[in-house]
Amino acid sequence: LAKTTQPISMDSYEGQEVNITCSHNNIATNDYITWYQQFPSQGPRFIIQGYKTKVTNEVASLFIPADRKSSTLSLPRVSLSDTAVYYCLVGNHSGGYQKVTFGTGTKLQVIP
């Protein structure tokens, strides 16, 4: 299983763009990169997923360089409600079983 490394915590002011980088040096060819968001006392919630280059949705953007050994989650103009733990996952669903590993995540604190 590909291991991921993220910063333990980050602080940001409201209205700023936040970039959270995840390292996954031993990512496999058929692995996808997925990010989840978790608020206190809730289960994680899917944010975005990508395989290579850039993916954008209504919530965030995901940047993946050509070597795919890292990825960056970009949250535009964060608000206080974006304070949460963000998990980077790397894995695939070969054979049906989804081989993914949740790391310890990055705790983002948005400051007024």
Next chain:
Amino acid sequence: IAGITQAPTSQILAAGRRMTLRCTQDMRHNAMYWYRQDLGLGLRLIHYSNTAGTTGKGEVPDGYSVSRANTDDFPLTLASAVPSQTSVYFCASRAGVLTDTQYFGPGTRLTVL
């Protein structure tokens, strides 16, 4: 309301007792998962099921068992609870083989004394 429900919300249990955590989804997802979340350790996979009638072991399966008699239900049983099983337990489901998106339940907070 579509989604995943878990019961109970929280439970305090004496060591040695048997406990079953319930998980039900109404999205007709094939794959279901049980995770435990401990402070500083993120989420760790306990057991999984790719489809009704099949189950498999995850990263930390010892002390836990699961069954998948139908698509909707995926109960997790602690045969004889120990204090190290104190944790928050999350159930999740995934729609199909072409997506990695998992949908999580609200969690069960279990304390074993």
